[in-house]
Amino acid sequence: MHVVLVGARPEAILGLHRGGHDITLLYEDWEAARMDNYPALKDCITRKCAVDSYRHVESLWSAIDHLKPLPKIDAVLTVAEFAVVPAAILGNLVGALSVDPTVAMACRDKAIQKSLWADSGIPTAKFAVLPDAADLDEVEHLLALAELHPPLIIKPLAAGGSENVSVIESAAEIAAHVADNPHMRRLLAEEKISAPEWHFDGIVRDGKITNLMVSRYVEPLLCTKRGEPTRSIAFSPSRNPDLYAEVNGFATKALEALSHSVGVFHFEAFGQPGAFIASELACRPGGCLLGAVAEKTIGVDLWGAATQVFTGNEPQVREVDPDLVHGWVNLPSIPGIPNMVREEDLTAIDGVGEVVVTPQGRMMYDMSETASTGIGYTTVSARDETECRRVMDEVIATVRAIHEKTRFELAEPQRDACPVDGSTE
Structure with missing residues:
Protein backbone atom coordinates (compact mmCIF):
# COMPACT_ATOMS: atom_id res chain seq x y z
CA MET A 1 0.00 0.00 0.00
CA VAL A 99 -10.20 7.52 10.17
CA ASP A 100 -13.68 8.82 9.40
CA PRO A 101 -13.61 12.63 9.90
CA THR A 102 -16.66 12.55 12.19
CA VAL A 103 -14.96 9.92 14.37
CA ALA A 104 -11.75 11.94 14.38
CA MET A 105 -13.66 15.03 15.51
CA ALA A 106 -15.48 13.09 18.24
CA CYS A 107 -12.12 11.86 19.50
CA ARG A 108 -10.65 15.37 19.56
CA ASP A 109 -13.41 17.75 20.65
CA LYS A 110 -14.11 17.15 24.33
CA ALA A 111 -17.61 18.63 24.24
CA ILE A 112 -18.67 16.49 21.27
CA GLN A 113 -17.49 13.29 22.93
CA LYS A 114 -19.06 14.15 26.27
CA SER A 115 -22.38 14.84 24.52
CA LEU A 116 -22.21 11.47 22.75
CA TRP A 117 -21.39 9.72 26.03
CA ALA A 118 -24.21 11.43 27.88
CA ASP A 119 -26.63 10.48 25.09
CA SER A 120 -25.48 6.86 25.41
CA GLY A 121 -25.89 6.79 29.19
CA ILE A 122 -22.15 6.68 29.89
CA PRO A 123 -21.26 8.60 33.07
CA THR A 124 -19.24 11.75 32.37
CA ALA A 125 -18.74 15.14 34.01
CA LYS A 126 -21.39 17.83 33.61
CA PHE A 127 -20.11 20.47 31.22
CA ALA A 128 -20.89 23.58 29.21
CA VAL A 129 -19.29 25.08 26.12
CA LEU A 130 -18.56 28.80 26.54
CA PRO A 131 -18.57 30.28 22.99
CA ASP A 132 -17.30 33.61 24.31
CA ALA A 133 -15.73 33.13 27.71
CA ALA A 134 -14.91 36.84 27.94
CA ASP A 135 -18.63 37.66 28.18
CA LEU A 136 -19.26 37.32 31.91
CA ASP A 137 -23.05 37.61 31.65
CA GLU A 138 -23.20 34.86 29.03
CA VAL A 139 -20.81 32.67 31.05
CA GLU A 140 -22.92 32.96 34.20
CA HIS A 141 -26.06 32.17 32.19
CA LEU A 142 -24.57 29.08 30.53
CA LEU A 143 -23.11 27.75 33.80
CA ALA A 144 -26.51 28.13 35.46
CA LEU A 145 -28.25 26.28 32.58
CA ALA A 146 -25.78 23.40 32.95
CA GLU A 147 -26.15 23.45 36.75
CA LEU A 148 -22.41 23.96 37.10
CA HIS A 149 -21.04 25.48 40.29
CA PRO A 150 -17.42 26.34 41.18
CA PRO A 151 -14.88 24.98 41.62
CA LEU A 152 -14.80 24.15 37.91
CA ILE A 153 -12.26 22.92 35.40
CA ILE A 154 -11.82 25.09 32.33
CA LYS A 155 -9.88 23.93 29.28
CA PRO A 156 -9.58 24.28 25.50
CA LEU A 157 -11.91 21.99 23.59
CA ALA A 158 -9.19 20.21 21.64
CA ALA A 159 -5.74 20.76 23.15
CA GLY A 160 -3.55 18.06 24.66
CA GLY A 161 -1.39 17.19 27.66
CA SER A 162 -3.48 19.28 30.10
CA GLU A 163 -2.30 22.41 28.29
CA ASN A 164 -4.09 25.55 29.54
CA VAL A 165 -6.25 23.52 31.94
CA SER A 166 -7.12 25.47 35.11
CA VAL A 167 -9.26 25.22 38.21
CA ILE A 168 -11.41 28.30 38.75
CA GLU A 169 -13.42 29.33 41.80
CA SER A 170 -15.82 31.82 40.17
CA ALA A 171 -17.23 32.85 36.80
CA ALA A 172 -15.27 36.10 37.07
CA GLU A 173 -12.03 34.10 37.10
CA ILE A 174 -12.92 32.70 33.68
CA ALA A 175 -13.06 36.19 32.17
CA ALA A 176 -9.73 37.02 33.81
CA HIS A 177 -8.25 33.81 32.41
CA VAL A 178 -9.34 34.77 28.89
CA ALA A 179 -7.84 38.25 29.34
CA ASP A 180 -4.47 36.58 30.02
CA ASN A 181 -4.99 34.01 27.23
CA PRO A 182 -6.99 35.71 24.43
CA HIS A 183 -6.56 32.65 22.15
CA MET A 184 -8.77 30.74 24.64
CA ARG A 185 -11.91 32.78 24.16
CA ARG A 186 -13.93 29.61 23.47
CA LEU A 187 -13.69 27.19 26.39
CA LEU A 188 -15.10 24.07 27.94
CA ALA A 189 -16.18 24.31 31.58
CA GLU A 190 -16.86 21.11 33.49
CA GLU A 191 -17.43 20.01 37.04
CA LYS A 192 -14.31 19.17 39.04
CA ILE A 193 -14.26 15.50 39.96
CA SER A 194 -12.21 14.61 43.02
CA ALA A 195 -11.40 10.95 42.45
CA PRO A 196 -8.51 8.76 41.28
CA GLU A 197 -7.63 9.19 37.60
CA TRP A 198 -7.08 6.22 35.28
CA HIS A 199 -6.12 5.62 31.68
CA PHE A 200 -7.08 2.68 29.48
CA ASP A 201 -4.99 2.04 26.37
CA GLY A 202 -5.39 -0.50 23.63
CA ILE A 203 -6.44 -1.59 20.16
CA VAL A 204 -9.97 -1.83 18.82
CA ARG A 205 -10.90 -3.82 15.70
CA ASP A 206 -14.39 -4.20 14.29
CA GLY A 207 -15.68 -2.59 17.47
CA LYS A 208 -14.03 -5.14 19.78
CA ILE A 209 -11.07 -4.43 22.04
CA THR A 210 -8.35 -6.93 21.18
CA ASN A 211 -5.54 -5.59 23.38
CA LEU A 212 -5.95 -3.60 26.59
CA MET A 213 -3.79 -2.10 29.33
CA VAL A 214 -5.32 -0.67 32.49
CA SER A 215 -3.30 1.97 34.36
CA ARG A 216 -3.85 4.49 37.11
CA TYR A 217 -2.12 7.82 37.56
CA VAL A 218 -0.46 8.00 40.97
CA GLU A 219 -1.91 11.51 41.28
CA PRO A 220 -4.50 13.13 38.99
CA LEU A 221 -2.94 15.00 36.04
CA LEU A 222 -3.71 18.38 37.59
CA CYS A 223 -0.91 17.64 40.08
CA THR A 224 1.42 19.37 37.61
CA LYS A 225 -0.29 22.68 38.38
CA ARG A 226 1.29 22.50 41.84
CA GLY A 227 4.68 21.32 40.58
CA GLU A 228 4.27 17.56 40.99
CA PRO A 229 5.33 15.27 38.12
CA THR A 230 2.88 12.95 36.38
CA ARG A 231 3.39 9.23 36.89
CA SER A 232 1.40 6.11 36.14
CA ILE A 233 1.41 2.44 37.13
CA ALA A 234 -0.05 -0.30 34.91
CA PHE A 235 -1.96 -3.21 36.42
CA SER A 236 -0.91 -6.72 35.53
CA PRO A 237 -3.63 -8.42 33.39
CA SER A 238 -2.92 -11.83 34.92
CA ARG A 239 -3.25 -10.51 38.48
CA ASN A 240 -6.35 -8.37 37.87
CA PRO A 241 -8.74 -10.29 35.57
CA ASP A 242 -11.91 -8.79 37.10
CA LEU A 243 -10.60 -5.24 36.72
CA TYR A 244 -9.68 -5.89 33.09
CA ALA A 245 -13.08 -7.41 32.34
CA GLU A 246 -14.87 -4.40 33.80
CA VAL A 247 -12.69 -1.86 32.00
CA ASN A 248 -13.10 -3.77 28.73
CA GLY A 249 -16.88 -3.44 28.98
CA PHE A 250 -16.76 0.22 30.00
CA ALA A 251 -14.26 1.18 27.29
CA THR A 252 -16.14 -0.77 24.62
CA LYS A 253 -19.31 1.24 25.32
CA ALA A 254 -17.36 4.51 25.28
CA LEU A 255 -15.77 3.62 21.93
CA GLU A 256 -19.13 2.59 20.47
CA ALA A 257 -20.66 5.94 21.45
CA LEU A 258 -17.93 7.71 19.45
CA SER A 259 -18.15 5.19 16.56
CA HIS A 260 -14.42 4.50 17.00
CA SER A 261 -14.34 0.90 15.77
CA VAL A 262 -10.79 0.48 14.41
CA GLY A 263 -7.44 1.81 15.60
CA VAL A 264 -5.80 2.51 18.92
CA PHE A 265 -7.18 4.54 21.79
CA HIS A 266 -6.08 6.40 24.91
CA PHE A 267 -9.04 6.72 27.28
CA GLU A 268 -8.88 8.66 30.56
CA ALA A 269 -11.44 8.19 33.32
CA PHE A 270 -12.04 9.04 36.96
CA GLY A 271 -13.46 7.00 39.81
CA GLN A 272 -13.07 3.44 41.01
CA PRO A 273 -14.00 -0.03 39.70
CA GLY A 274 -17.77 -0.19 39.69
CA ALA A 275 -18.07 3.58 39.30
CA PHE A 276 -15.92 4.84 36.43
CA ILE A 277 -16.61 8.29 34.93
CA ALA A 278 -15.51 8.93 31.32
CA SER A 279 -13.19 11.92 30.97
CA GLU A 280 -11.47 12.07 27.57
CA LEU A 281 -10.74 9.63 24.72
CA ALA A 282 -8.27 9.98 21.86
CA CYS A 283 -7.89 7.82 18.75
CA ARG A 284 -4.09 7.72 18.99
CA PRO A 285 -1.56 6.22 21.41
CA GLY A 286 -0.90 7.87 24.76
CA GLY A 287 2.27 9.90 25.15
CA CYS A 288 5.18 10.03 27.63
CA LEU A 289 6.67 6.52 28.00
CA LEU A 290 3.26 4.89 28.01
CA GLY A 291 4.17 2.99 24.84
CA ALA A 292 7.23 1.43 26.47
CA VAL A 293 5.15 0.40 29.49
CA ALA A 294 2.53 -1.16 27.22
CA GLU A 295 5.19 -3.28 25.53
CA LYS A 296 6.33 -4.53 28.95
CA THR A 297 2.79 -5.06 30.30
CA ILE A 298 0.77 -6.43 27.37
CA GLY A 299 3.56 -7.02 24.85
CA VAL A 300 2.20 -4.69 22.15
CA ASP A 301 3.78 -1.70 20.42
CA LEU A 302 0.78 0.64 20.35
CA TRP A 303 2.57 3.20 18.15
CA GLY A 304 3.25 0.63 15.47
CA ALA A 305 -0.21 -0.90 15.87
CA ALA A 306 -1.85 2.50 15.29
CA THR A 307 -1.04 2.21 11.58
CA GLN A 308 -0.84 -1.57 11.24
CA VAL A 309 -4.51 -2.12 12.11
CA PHE A 310 -5.42 -0.04 9.04
CA THR A 311 -2.96 -1.70 6.65
CA GLY A 312 -3.94 -5.23 7.64
CA ASN A 313 -0.61 -6.09 9.27
CA GLU A 314 -0.59 -7.89 12.60
CA PRO A 315 1.00 -5.86 15.41
CA GLN A 316 4.09 -7.45 16.84
CA VAL A 317 3.54 -9.09 20.23
CA ARG A 318 6.39 -9.82 22.62
CA GLU A 319 6.47 -12.03 25.69
CA VAL A 320 6.06 -10.28 29.02
CA ASP A 321 6.95 -11.19 32.58
CA PRO A 322 3.62 -11.59 34.41
CA ASP A 323 5.35 -11.22 37.78
CA LEU A 324 6.50 -7.64 37.16
CA VAL A 325 4.57 -4.37 37.47
CA HIS A 326 5.60 -1.47 35.26
CA GLY A 327 5.09 2.28 35.24
CA TRP A 328 6.53 5.56 34.02
CA VAL A 329 7.35 8.82 35.73
CA ASN A 330 7.87 12.32 34.38
CA LEU A 331 11.13 13.86 35.62
CA PRO A 332 10.41 17.16 37.43
CA SER A 333 11.94 20.46 36.42
CA ILE A 334 12.60 23.84 37.99
CA PRO A 335 12.07 26.73 35.56
CA GLY A 336 14.90 29.12 34.90
CA ILE A 337 17.89 26.93 35.77
CA PRO A 338 19.82 24.46 33.58
CA ASN A 339 19.26 20.74 33.85
CA MET A 340 22.25 18.86 35.25
CA VAL A 341 20.63 15.41 35.63
CA ARG A 342 22.40 12.68 33.68
CA GLU A 343 21.03 9.37 32.45
CA GLU A 344 23.45 7.48 34.70
CA ASP A 345 22.09 9.31 37.77
CA LEU A 346 18.81 7.47 37.19
CA THR A 347 19.92 4.11 35.80
CA ALA A 348 21.88 3.66 39.04
CA ILE A 349 18.54 3.32 40.85
CA ASP A 350 17.37 -0.29 41.13
CA GLY A 351 14.16 -0.76 39.17
CA VAL A 352 14.73 2.03 36.62
CA GLY A 353 14.56 0.91 33.00
CA GLU A 354 14.38 3.21 29.98
CA VAL A 355 15.53 6.79 30.54
CA VAL A 356 14.90 9.80 28.32
CA VAL A 357 16.44 12.99 29.70
CA THR A 358 17.09 16.52 28.42
CA PRO A 359 20.78 17.22 27.69
CA GLN A 360 22.81 18.74 30.50
CA GLY A 361 22.91 22.53 30.46
CA ARG A 362 19.57 23.03 28.72
CA MET A 363 17.26 25.46 30.52
CA MET A 364 14.21 23.91 32.17
CA TYR A 365 10.57 24.90 31.82
CA ASP A 366 7.64 25.38 34.20
CA MET A 367 5.86 22.07 34.88
CA SER A 368 2.52 23.79 35.31
CA GLU A 369 2.34 24.47 31.56
CA THR A 370 1.43 20.92 30.50
CA ALA A 371 1.29 17.44 32.00
CA SER A 372 4.31 16.45 29.90
CA THR A 373 6.60 19.35 30.79
CA GLY A 374 9.73 18.21 32.61
CA ILE A 375 13.24 17.09 31.75
CA GLY A 376 12.26 13.63 30.52
CA TYR A 377 10.89 10.28 31.64
CA THR A 378 11.87 6.92 33.04
CA THR A 379 10.16 3.58 33.12
CA VAL A 380 10.26 1.61 36.35
CA SER A 381 9.63 -2.06 37.14
CA ALA A 382 9.00 -3.84 40.43
CA ARG A 383 7.26 -6.85 41.95
CA ASP A 384 4.14 -4.95 42.98
CA GLU A 385 2.45 -1.55 42.78
CA THR A 386 3.76 -0.42 46.18
CA GLU A 387 7.38 -1.12 45.27
CA CYS A 388 6.86 0.48 41.85
CA ARG A 389 5.74 3.67 43.54
CA ARG A 390 8.70 3.56 45.94
CA VAL A 391 11.10 3.45 42.98
CA MET A 392 9.29 6.43 41.46
CA ASP A 393 9.64 8.32 44.74
CA GLU A 394 13.39 7.67 44.69
CA VAL A 395 13.67 8.83 41.08
CA ILE A 396 11.84 12.09 41.85
CA ALA A 397 13.89 12.68 45.02
CA THR A 398 17.14 12.09 43.12
CA VAL A 399 16.20 14.54 40.36
CA ARG A 400 15.08 17.20 42.82
CA ALA A 401 18.27 16.86 44.87
CA ILE A 402 20.35 17.52 41.75
CA HIS A 403 18.16 20.50 40.85
CA GLU A 404 18.54 21.97 44.34
CA LYS A 405 22.31 21.49 44.22
CA THR A 406 22.38 23.30 40.87
CA ARG A 407 20.26 26.15 42.20
CA PHE A 408 22.45 26.45 45.29
CA GLU A 409 25.64 26.57 43.23
CA LEU A 410 24.21 29.19 40.87
CA ALA A 411 23.21 31.37 43.83
CA GLU A 412 26.63 31.21 45.55
CA PRO A 413 28.19 34.27 43.84
CA GLN A 414 25.22 36.38 44.93
CA ARG A 415 25.70 35.31 48.54
CA ASP A 416 29.40 36.13 48.40
CA ALA A 417 28.50 39.61 47.23
CA CYS A 418 26.38 40.33 50.34
CA PRO A 419 27.75 42.83 52.89
CA VAL A 420 29.97 41.25 55.51
CA ASP A 421 27.91 42.65 58.40
CA GLY A 422 24.80 40.89 57.12
CA SER A 423 22.86 44.12 56.47
CA THR A 424 20.49 44.29 53.53
CA GLU A 425 21.16 47.93 52.62
Missing part, protein backbone atom coordinates in the same frame (compact mmCIF):
# COMPACT_ATOMS: atom_id res chain seq x y z
CA HIS A 2 1.02 3.61 -0.55
CA VAL A 3 0.56 5.28 2.84
CA VAL A 4 0.75 8.99 3.48
CA LEU A 5 1.89 9.25 7.10
CA VAL A 6 1.45 12.55 8.89
CA GLY A 7 4.03 13.02 11.64
CA ALA A 8 7.49 11.47 11.96
CA ARG A 9 6.96 8.97 14.75
CA PRO A 10 9.73 6.32 14.43
CA GLU A 11 7.64 3.34 15.62
CA ALA A 12 4.89 4.11 13.11
CA ILE A 13 7.39 4.48 10.26
CA LEU A 14 9.20 1.26 11.15
CA GLY A 15 5.91 -0.62 11.54
CA LEU A 16 4.77 0.41 8.06
CA HIS A 17 8.17 -0.40 6.60
CA ARG A 18 8.10 -3.89 8.09
CA GLY A 19 4.77 -4.38 6.33
CA GLY A 20 6.41 -3.54 3.01
CA HIS A 21 4.45 -0.33 2.45
CA ASP A 22 5.44 2.66 0.32
CA ILE A 23 5.66 5.63 2.72
CA THR A 24 5.18 9.31 1.94
CA LEU A 25 5.96 11.33 5.07
CA LEU A 26 4.57 14.78 5.87
CA TYR A 27 6.36 16.30 8.85
CA GLU A 28 6.81 19.52 10.78
CA ASP A 29 10.16 21.29 11.06
CA TRP A 30 10.89 20.17 14.63
CA GLU A 31 10.62 16.53 13.55
CA ALA A 32 13.63 16.83 11.25
CA ALA A 33 15.88 16.45 14.31
CA ARG A 34 13.98 13.32 15.29
CA MET A 35 14.70 11.78 11.89
CA ASP A 36 18.37 12.76 12.17
CA ASN A 37 18.52 10.86 15.47
CA TYR A 38 17.17 7.74 13.75
CA PRO A 39 19.24 7.40 10.52
CA ALA A 40 17.54 4.07 9.70
CA LEU A 41 14.26 5.92 9.13
CA LYS A 42 15.57 7.52 5.94
CA ASP A 43 15.77 4.11 4.28
CA CYS A 44 12.13 3.42 5.24
CA ILE A 45 10.68 6.54 3.60
CA THR A 46 10.18 6.78 -0.16
CA ARG A 47 9.43 10.50 -0.24
CA LYS A 48 8.88 13.29 2.27
CA CYS A 49 7.71 16.89 2.46
CA ALA A 50 7.92 19.44 5.26
CA VAL A 51 4.68 21.22 6.15
CA ASP A 52 4.20 24.45 8.05
CA SER A 53 1.70 22.73 10.35
CA TYR A 54 -0.08 19.42 10.16
CA ARG A 55 -2.94 21.02 12.04
CA HIS A 56 -3.95 22.65 8.75
CA VAL A 57 -5.66 20.60 6.04
CA GLU A 58 -4.52 22.98 3.31
CA SER A 59 -0.89 22.47 4.34
CA LEU A 60 -1.20 18.69 4.02
CA TRP A 61 -3.26 18.90 0.84
CA SER A 62 -0.79 21.19 -0.90
CA ALA A 63 2.15 19.02 0.20
CA ILE A 64 0.90 15.94 -1.64
CA ASP A 65 0.30 18.13 -4.70
CA HIS A 66 3.89 19.38 -4.53
CA LEU A 67 5.16 15.80 -4.47
CA LYS A 68 3.44 14.82 -7.72
CA PRO A 69 3.65 12.55 -9.58
CA LEU A 70 2.55 10.26 -6.74
CA PRO A 71 1.26 6.69 -6.83
CA LYS A 72 -2.39 6.27 -5.91
CA ILE A 73 -2.77 7.03 -2.20
CA ASP A 74 -4.23 4.00 -0.42
CA ALA A 75 -4.23 5.36 3.14
CA VAL A 76 -3.67 8.59 5.05
CA LEU A 77 -2.71 7.84 8.65
CA THR A 78 -1.28 9.61 11.68
CA VAL A 79 -0.35 9.02 15.30
CA ALA A 80 0.08 12.74 16.00
CA GLU A 81 -2.67 14.19 18.16
CA PHE A 82 -2.97 17.52 16.41
CA ALA A 83 -3.01 15.85 12.99
CA VAL A 84 -5.89 13.47 13.75
CA VAL A 85 -8.67 15.57 12.23
CA PRO A 86 -6.70 17.12 9.30
CA ALA A 87 -5.34 13.68 8.27
CA ALA A 88 -8.85 12.21 8.39
CA ILE A 89 -10.19 15.02 6.20
CA LEU A 90 -7.30 14.64 3.75
CA GLY A 91 -7.92 10.90 3.53
CA ASN A 92 -11.57 11.57 2.80
CA LEU A 93 -10.69 14.17 0.15
CA VAL A 94 -8.40 11.85 -1.79
CA GLY A 95 -10.58 8.76 -1.36
CA ALA A 96 -8.05 6.90 0.77
CA LEU A 97 -8.39 4.68 3.81
CA SER A 98 -8.32 6.79 6.97
